[in-house]
Amino acid sequence: MRVTQGMLAGNSLRHLSNNYSKMDKYMDQLATNKKITRPSDDPVVAMKGMFYRTNLSEVEQYKRNLSEVYQWMENSESGIEHSTQVLHRVRELVVQAQNGTNSPEDLNSIKVEITQLKEDLANVANTKVAGRYIYNGNDTSKPPVTLGNPIGVSMDTGDFTVEVSKGVQLKANVNPINAFGGIVDGKSLFATLESLETALGSGSLGDSSYLDLLDQHFSNMSAERSDLGARHNRLDLISDRVNSQEIIATRILSDNEDADVERVITNLKTQESVLRASLSASARIIQPTLMDFLR
Known part of the structure; x- marks a missing residue:
C-alpha cells in the first residue's frame, strides 16, 4: 500500500x-x-457511585433520625426527673400535714402549694419538642393535660417509633400515664392530688392513705424511667454502629470516585x-x- x-x-x-x-x-x-466527570468516562464507576451514594444518603438520614430520638428521650427523661422531684415535695407536704399541730391556716397553705405543684406537673406533661407534644403517644398535636377544675387528662399511650437503622424501628416516647404516676386505685396522679387538695381544704386527711398512694405513683414513674434508660442505652449502641457505617460508606465512595x-x-x-x-x-x-x- x-x-x-x-x-x-x-x-x-x-x-x-x-x-x-x-x-x-x-x-x-x-x-x-475525581476519576470521572461524566458517566461515559467509566460506566462501572458511575454505576457503583450511584449505589454508594444512595447507601451514604440512607446512613445520613438515620443519623438525623437518631438525633430526633435522642431529643425525645432526653426531654422525656428530664420531664420524669422533674416530676419525681415534684412528687417528693408533695410527699414531704403530706407528712407535714399529718402533724396534728397544724391549724386550718397551715393546712390551707399546704393545699395552695400542692395546687401549684399540680399545675407544674401539668405544664411538664404538656412539654413540646419541635412543635409536638412528647407525652401524648401518637396524638402529638394535642396537649395531654388541660388545666381546669377538675384537671382534664387525656393521654394517648401509642408508641411513637422512628427508623434508626435498616429495618429497625425504635420507640422514642414514654408511656405518658406511667411517666406521670400511672393509675393507682383507679386514679391518676393528677386525680390523687386533687383528692388531696379536697382533703386539706376540709381540714383532715381522712384515713391518711395518701403516702401509700404517692409511693405507688413514684414506683410507676421509676419503672417507666428504667425502661427509658434501657432504650437509651440501646440507642447509644445503634448510634455507634451507624457512625461506623457512615465512615465505611464514605471511604468506599472515596475509593470508587476520588482520583x-x-x-x-x-x-x-x-x-x-x-x-x-x-x-x-x-x-x-x-x-x-x-x-x-x-x-
Whole structure:
C-alpha cells in the first residue's frame, strides 16, 4: 500500500488530538479530584457511585433520625426527673400535714402549694419538642393535660417509633400515664392530688392513705424511667454502629470516585512528555509548504 504525505499528516494530527484528549482527562481529574466527570468516562464507576451514594444518603438520614430520638428521650427523661422531684415535695407536704399541730391556716397553705405543684406537673406533661407534644403517644398535636377544675387528662399511650437503622424501628416516647404516676386505685396522679387538695381544704386527711398512694405513683414513674434508660442505652449502641457505617460508606465512595492525585500527576507529566515527542515527530513528518518558503 502506498503511503502518501497526506496520510502521514492525517495520522500525526489524529495522534496529536488523542494526546490532547488524554491531557485534558488528567487535568480534569487533577482539578476535580475525581476519576470521572461524566458517566461515559467509566460506566462501572458511575454505576457503583450511584449505589454508594444512595447507601451514604440512607446512613445520613438515620443519623438525623437518631438525633430526633435522642431529643425525645432526653426531654422525656428530664420531664420524669422533674416530676419525681415534684412528687417528693408533695410527699414531704403530706407528712407535714399529718402533724396534728397544724391549724386550718397551715393546712390551707399546704393545699395552695400542692395546687401549684399540680399545675407544674401539668405544664411538664404538656412539654413540646419541635412543635409536638412528647407525652401524648401518637396524638402529638394535642396537649395531654388541660388545666381546669377538675384537671382534664387525656393521654394517648401509642408508641411513637422512628427508623434508626435498616429495618429497625425504635420507640422514642414514654408511656405518658406511667411517666406521670400511672393509675393507682383507679386514679391518676393528677386525680390523687386533687383528692388531696379536697382533703386539706376540709381540714383532715381522712384515713391518711395518701403516702401509700404517692409511693405507688413514684414506683410507676421509676419503672417507666428504667425502661427509658434501657432504650437509651440501646440507642447509644445503634448510634455507634451507624457512625461506623457512615465512615465505611464514605471511604468506599472515596475509593470508587476520588482520583489518586499522585498517580494523576505522574500520568500528566508522562503525557506531557509524550505530547512533546509527538509534536517533534509531527514537525519532521509534515513537510514545509510553499508558504513557508515565502515567509
